[in-house]
Amino acid sequence: MAAEIALNIRKTFAGRVPITAALTLPLDPPSVMILFGPSGSGKSTILRCLAGLEQPEEGTISYRGHLWFDTATNVYIPPQARELGYMAQDYALFPNYTVMGNVAYGLDNLSRRNRELRAVEVLRLLQIDHLSQQKPTQLSGGQQQRVALARAIARRPRLLLLDEPLSALDAPMRARLCKELRRLLTQLAIPSVVVTHDWTEALALGDQMAVIDNGRVVQTGAPQDVFSRPETADVARVVGIETVIQGTVRDIQDGLATVQVGAVALTALASPGLDSTVLVCIRAEDVTLELIRSSENSARNHLRGTVRAITLLGALVQVIVDCGFPLTALITRSALKELGFAVGSQVRAAFKAGSVHLIPH
Amino acid sequence: MNWTAIWVTFKLASLTALMLLIIGIPIAYWLAYSKWRWKFLIESVVALPLVLPPTVLGFYILVAIGPHSPIGQFYTELVGHPLPFSFQGLLLASILYSLPFAVQPFAAAFEQVDRKLIEASWTLGLSKLKTFVKLILPLSTAGLLTGVVLSFAHTLGEFGVVLMVGGNIEGVTRTVSIEIYDEVQALNYTGAAKTAAFLLVVSYAVLLVVYAMNRKVWAAWPQKLR
Secondary structure, eight states, rough: OSSSSEEEEEETTTOOOOEEEEEEEOSSOOOEEEEEEEETTHHHHHHHHHTTTSOEEEEEEETEEEEEEETTTTTTGGGGGHHEEEHHHTOOOTSOOHHHHHHTTTTTTTTHHHHHHHHHHHHHHHGGGGGGSSGGSSSSSHHHHHHHHHHHHTOOSSSSEEEEETTTTHHHHHHHHHHHHHHHHHHHHEEEEEESOOOOHHHHHHEEEEEETTTTTEEOOHHHHHSSSSSHHHHHHHHHOOEEEEEEEEEETTTTEEEEEEEEEEEEOOOOOOOOOOEEOGGGGGGGEEEOSSSOOOOOTTEEEEEEEEETTTEEEEEESSSSSSEEEEEEHHHHHHHTTTOOOOOEEOGGGEEEEEEEE | OOOHHHHHHHHHHHHHHHHHHHHHHHHHHHHHHOOOOTHHHHHHHHHHHHHHHHHHHHHHHHHHHHHSSSSHHHHHHSSSSSSSTTTHHHHHHHHHHHHOOOOOOHHHHHHHOHHHHHHHHTTTTTOOOHHIIIIIIHHTTTHHHHHHHHHHHHHHHHHIIIIIIIIIOTTTOOOOHHHHHHHHHHOOOOHHHHHHHHHHHHHHHHHHHHHHHHHHHHHTTGHHHH
16 A cells, blocks of 8 residues: 555646646655645645545545545545645634634534543644634734644644645744744644745745646655756746755854855845754846956855856756856856856856845755 | 404414524525536526515415315315415415525525635535534524514515415414405504504514614614714
């Protein structure tokens, strides 16, 4: 019996690009799979098919070898029997129940006493036990998100499905809850599928990632690898960030962080709550290149390197520079002609500190 | 005022509203959630009493439950007296006559419950029936109340159907509206006026409850008066 979720489906909505997706998610050890893609790419629909809320026209979904859905043999296990935790984008809290009532709602197989004990336990885990008698409308966005999460995990689901879990929050709240969510997912050890269009969330939360574009899975792999090594120009366009590399925060001063990446020290804007280990992310279009003619000193974030590869991507050219770590730059064809460099040229790569994003890892 | 007629009327209206609450909920649930493509056929049947003259509806009910119909014969054998011109016959007719007044607000309320909440309930393991009882019904109380009160008020004022199916039997099927008609026929305008005023006040009060519960009355007021 394969310890994985396998999905291979086709689903069409009138007037939309048909979704034809094939995915597997290993379940042992439990990991977090990110479905990443622009809005309208079909990632939420794939999640809803996993939940049993949508039925594909054709295909198979299995969980640990058990068929959840199969058009060939006419199998459809309804969401009630899939033992899921599903969290919708806008949380869908029940307005007629208190926080306590929401969290205990799915526990009606337990006795009244055990139901309450379990609900309190989950509320404590998410640090919202003081809100138990409030109604959802009295809560802030961040609190609502935690209640929805508490409700989803209360039944000890064997699969957690989160649809844009952080997108309804404002930016500072999102950064904070993102970190908490990662910690919670690790602690719970429930296999999870998270839909997001935000690359910082994908990097912070995911162990595995599938990039969805126009209804198709275009690349899968560890988020860091997918972001730093998009296999096609389409994926590069969707992920929109090419250099993702592990680094260590050495120092934070005046709002600037000094990050050690291999032998190179980079400067980045410091965001609150940074751990020492971070992922350093630089978009290729934020990197400028020039040929090195004299042996001048390197200023902040001016890195000397050797051109390793040049790839034509339509009107643009992708240049990979080895400057202690592989750095991807995106320049125009005319710039390439003007600069006149080739594989092996010594170049200087530069980017602003504001273009370096640090993600706790 | 004829208190017997008032008693018959209120008994009829209350029982009709109660029966419609019981019968109307499953019909409304089916209308709100069924994906059957010919659903509109049933929807139209339910709405028929809204447009049909009460005498036409009363006539068909009378024929359907009369001594020559299978239903009428079966009922007579079972109970010992025929259904037409009895309180039970009148109740049946009232239920059919007020059906849309209960079912339509019920169905509208069920349809207004956010689909995402229902889906959340399913993923939490609750069957469709449990989801209905624990989530949809509590979120539809305003619509249920509207349906019950409207069918009650509608039954208070029914005339044509009562005359066709119930007749005019004192203490059994003579309702307030028939009473007023009789008073006018007898040129007793004072009696008619009293009974009419009574019906007007009660109907108005009932509707006040509905609109106040739905807060439409507050919504129409200027902000500073709230």
